[in-house]
Amino acid sequence: MTRYTDAVKLQEKLAPIVITKDKLNKIQTVCGVDVSYKNNDAYAAAVIIDAKTLEVIKQVRKKIKVKTPYVPGLMMLRESKPALSAIKSLKQDFDLLLVDGNGRLHPRKCGLACYLGIILDKPTIGIAKSLLGGKISGSSVILYDEILGGIIEKKGKKIFVSVGHKISLKTALKITGSLVKEGQWLPEPLRLADRLSKDRTEIS
């Protein structure tokens, strides 16, 4: 029994637990999380912004050792620990989580965003910058005869939005769109977390 097989079974077990309906209160703060790599180190960044002004409220950076390689469909094995570490380091609550990776738009309908959403029990949205699977039909992505993702295009580039947890695809698309600043491609929480995760300054 490999680690990969266990991960696949976990995804199959969690997929039915994902809540795809709106179970959220007023969204005042949004947290974005992203991870970048350098050698065997993961640099995770989490940023909380005000959903209305898009101004940063709090941000944190975390350096973690990682051995697990990236395997398509099993990104949770490589990124969940660093991501959770950064989010916990914030020591501050938020209303919605934006993850750099897919939610239900995944071979087993359980991408990294679903995993983190369930673990944290938070409304969560998955945002992927490229397609992992599925067919594009208009502004939707269809996988297994089911619409599992939506598309938002800015600056000629697309982002693939899907449900992470406790939110509907419709609401996820609406909120994600409202978080994209004029002239930008990615929603603010992720654009900032992405930039911060690439900061290689020594972490004290």
Add this chain to the structure above:
DNA sequence: GCGACAG
């Protein structure tokens, strides 16, 4: 068997 494949 072959190709595709979030970050």
Add this chain to the structure above:
DNA sequence: ATCTTGTCGC
């Protein structure tokens, strides 16, 4: 994701 120079475009 990361490796990498110059180069095209606003």
